[in-house]
Amino acid sequence: MRQAAIDFFQLLIQAGAIPGQDFSCDAEQQAYHLNQRCYNLLSQAFPHVDWQEILGDPDAATEQRIAALHQALGCDFVERLVALMVRRLATLPDGEAIGYLQAILVGVESATDIALFPFLQGALDLAGQARLEWLLRQAAAAVPGDACLVDLLQAAGATAQDYTVESNEIWLTESGWQRLSLVWDGECALGISWQR
Numbered sequence: 001m002r003q004a005a006i007d008f009f010q011l012l013i014q015a016g017a018i019p020g021q022d023f024s025c026d027a028e029q030q031a032y033h034l035n036q037r038c039y040n041l042l043s044q045a046f047p048h049v050d051w052q053e054i055l056g057d058p059d060a061a062t063e064q065r066i067a068a069l070h071q072a073l074g075c076d077f078v079e080r081l082v083a084l085m086v087r088r089l090a091t092l093p094d095g096e097a098i099g100y101l102q103a104i105l106v107g108v109e110s111a112t113d114i115a116l117f118p119f120l121q122g123a124l125d126l127a128g129q130a131r132l133e134w135l136l137r138q139a140a141a142a143v144p145g146d147a148c149l150v151d152l153l154q155a156a157g158a159t160a161q162d163y164t165v166e167s168n169e170i171w172l173t174e175s176g177w178q179r180l181s182l183v184w185d186g187e188c189a190l191g192i193s194w195q196r
Contacts, residue, residue, distance in 0.1 A: 005032070012038060015045035021117055021136060024109070035115050065114050072182060073157050081108070081155035081183075082119045088151055089128070092144070098135050099143035104152065105136075107186035146170055149180070156183045 005025065012023050012034075022038040034055065042051045066078050085104065089097055109115050117136075121129055149170045153163050162176030172180065 008032070012042070015041040017041050020106075024115075033109075033113065033115065035118055037118065062114060065112060069112055069114065069182065073179065075155075075157035077155050077157070077183060078114065078116070078119055080157075081151065082116065082123050084151040084155055085116075085120055086123050086128070088147060089124075089132075092147070094135065094138075095141055096144045096147070097131075098138045098141035100148055101132070101135055102140060103143040103145075103148045103186055104184075107148075107184040108152075111181070111183055111185035148186075152184050153180060156180065 009019070009023070009025070009032075013019065015038075017023050017034075017038045021035075022041070023032060023034045025032045039051055039055070042049070070076055070078070081104070085101075088100065092100055105116055105120075121132060124132060146165055146168050150163075150165065153170075153172075153176060156179040158176050158179050162173050162179065164171045
């Protein structure tokens with residue numbers, strides 16, 4: 001299986017797909033994930049192959065995952081997060097925007113198996129799309145943690161009682177932590193807070 005996966009990923013790259021953006025591999029579950037752009041590139045590069053029949057419909061699986069997540073949270077997380085990200089990206093300098101994007105896009109896809117990139121790209125104007133593409137090609141950067149976590153929590157339906165921000169630190173209640181863990185898989189320091 002390993003050589004077959006390597007050959008398939010080389011085929012994807014040959015078609016013009018970008019690893020981490022258009023496709024990814026989950027070694028634990030021995031699965032791969034392709035976005036719609038990847039399917040389109042494969043269809044253009046190899047028109048004689050019916051990729052939908054071979055690989056399945058990417059939109060149906062994504063729609064099912066989004067519906068299940070929205071039901072669990074009781075809100076439209078993807079739409080809310082994309083709107084928050086568009087607003088936040090307009091205010092962040094490039095260095096912070098790089099870390100912000102990396103943390104959210106990778107963390108959300110890791111936790112939910114939902115690739116946010118196509119939704120975010122579709123919500124931006126042409127200048128925003130060009131900046132997004134450029135930012136995602138840059139090296140890893142420091143993550144503005146409070147901005148990422150606040151946007152994730154708000155999009156996940158957390159209320160003011162679920163978290164507080166003090167001195168660039170986020171303090172979560174159990175409810176806030178549960179919401180965050182449903183939508184994001186990333187690194188953060190945990191500690192215990194006593195009532196003051």
